[in-house]
Amino acid sequence: GRIKTQLQYVDKVRFGIKLPNTVIIDIKEYDVVYAVKASDGTWYLINSNGKIMEQTDGGTAANYTKILGIHLTGPIVGEQARAAEEIVTAPESTKPAEDSTEVTVPQVLITNQSRLDAALRILRELEINGIVGDAASVDVSDMSRIELWYGTRYQVNLGDTGNMEYKIACMYDTILQLSDYQTGVLDVSFKNWETQVGYTPFE
Secondary structure, eight states: HHHHHHHHHEEEEEEEEEETTTEEEEEEEEOOOOEETTTSOOOOEETTOOOOEEEEHHHHTTSOOOOEEESSSSSOOSSSSOOOOOOEOOSSSSSOOOOOOOOOOOOOOOHHHHHHHHHHHHHHHHHHTTOOGGGGEOOOTTTTTTEEETTEEEEEEEEEEEEEHHHHHHHHHHHSSSTTTTEEEESSEEEEEEEESSSOOOO
């Protein structure tokens, strides 16, 4: 417990004994971390389980896959990341009712923790497929149209959070079939095309 508390990158620790007088300490570290910005503008590195690993600067953060669309609140190294919540004001236009009176839509509380959880779930799927290093960013600003940038070549529309394991697998399978010189938008939301991945080259 002390090892994991003092060394944030340690994932698992196992102890063994080799007779006559040797203690073996087997340590496994977290393989991948991601960059996310806090409410005060500082950057932090977190793992796909949401543990805050360390504070960093913008230059270093650029070397990691970025989580966009949320900000951390009160980040503490070694603790779980929490997303800052925000109030989204209703649109200025109001919806007229049948009796011609106007109905004002109330303000809506956006639970950004669910956005952070969605981003981490996507990153875990990338880790499972062994392709997380190629992801430049995951943007969860719009939960109905989650966007992932695969390097600088592909802008990927993942749609909502449903069936994410299948979407990531289809995205990667499609990328493997495309030529190295091809770039464009991949649509794996399965809303415009229910049974196939859409591909639109950049102009």
